[in-house]
Amino acid sequence: MLIPDALSYEQAAPIFCAGYTVWSGLRLADPKPHERVAVVGIGGLGHLALQYSKASGFDTIAVTKTKDKEKMIRDLGADEIVEDGAKLMSSGGADVLLATSNSWAAVADAAHGMRPDGRIILMGVGSEALNYTPELMFKRVRLIGSSQNGPEYLYEALDMVAKGKVKVIEEVYKLDEINKAYDRVAEGKVRFRAVITMN
Numbered sequence: 023m024l025i026p027d028a029l030s031y032e033q034a035a036p037i038f039c040a041g042y043t044v045w046s047g048l049r050l051a052d053p054k055p056h057e058r059v060a061v062v063g064i065g066g067l068g069h070l071a072l073q074y075s076k077a078s079g080f081d082t083i084a085v086t087k088t089k090d091k092e093k094m095i096r097d098l099g100a101d102e103i104v105e106d107g108a109k110l111m112s113s114g115g116a117d118v119l120l121a122t123s124n125s126w127a128a129v130a131d132a133a134h135g136m137r138p139d140g141r142i143i144l145m146g147v148g149s150e151a152l153n154y155t156p157e158l159m160f161k162r163v164r165l166i167g168s169s170q171n172g173p174e175y176l177y178e179a180l181d182m183v184a185k186g187k188v189k190v191i192e193e194v195y196k197l198d199e200i201n202k203a204y205d206r207v208a209e210g211k212v213r214f215r216a217v218i219t220m221n
Contacts, residue, residue, distance in 0.1 A: 023176050026184035036066075036190045036215040037179050044071040044120060045179035047143040047168040051118040053080055060085055060116035062132040063123025063146055064095055066214040069191055071120045071145075072098045074179070077187035080118075085110055085132045094191075110135025121145060126152040136163045143168050192217050 025034045044067050053059055059075040061068050062085040075082040076099030084100040085107070086092075092103055104110045115137040121129040126148035133142060138161045144152075145168055154165065170176070182188045192215040195203040203216045 023173065023180065026180055029180060029184040032192065032194050032217050032219065033183055033190050034180060035217050036070075036192060037183055038176070040067050040215060041070050041074075041179045041183065041188070041190070042170045042176045043067060043145055043168070044122060045074050045182075046171040046175045047071070047120055047145050048074055048078065048118070049175055049178075050166060050168050050171060051120070051141045051143050053078075053118045055079070057081075057117035058083060058114060058137075059118045059120065060110055060132065060135065061100075061120045061122060062086070062128055063121065063125070064088070064091055065122065066212075067122035067145055068120070069094075069098055069214050070188060071122050072100055073188040074182065075120070076100070077182055083110060083113065083116060085119075085128075085135070104135070107132045107134025107136075116140060118143065124148055126150045130155075133158060133163070136161055138162055140164070141166055145169070190215055194219060196221075 059080040060083040061071045064084055064086045081101050083102045084095045085104055087105050095103055102113055115135050117137050117140050119142045121144050124146045140163045142165050193212055194217045197220055206212045207216050
């Protein structure tokens with residue numbers, strides 16, 4: 023895939039995985055202009071999911087219990103921030119839930135905020151079981167697994183970053199700092215992507 027001229031390698035690199043994944047998930051959900059999109063898991067994938075949703079013109083809600091992220095989440099374009107699925111529902115609910123969290127418990131909790139005929143797009147991978155509840159069944163909510171879909175979605179994901187509609191929050195390391203970068207990723211300290219430069 024050719025990188026747009028206006029896009030730096032450092033900004034492009036995370037799009038080939040994280041950005042491509044969340045943009046593909048949003049496209050797969052096929053939200054309509056009047057629908058609301060929620061994102062649970064505001065990290066390496068979620069910070070991009072918020073931006074892609076907002077840049078596409080959707081009312082975008084972040085679901086997080088982490089208070090120290092709230093200013094950043096607003097800066098990324100979230101219209102609302104709620105702490106759980108009950109608050110999501112009381113604020114109007116969501117038609118699409120972009121589940122970028124590795125915690126199925128967080129996804130299951132956020133799912134209480136789904137509107138009828140909603141779509142939960144699973145992009146994170148959790149170790150525990152995710153239960154499909156009677157509540158979701160009666161609302162006709164669909165669970166859709168997604169990773170990446172087709173080269174046109176990668177082109178679109180890169181193009182939105184090149185146009186300044188989406189920005190990766192990243193830490194850039196030189197190649198001789200790769201051990202430091204690895205340790206920060208392993209410890210969960212990177213906000214939100216680590217990029218290694220070769221020069």
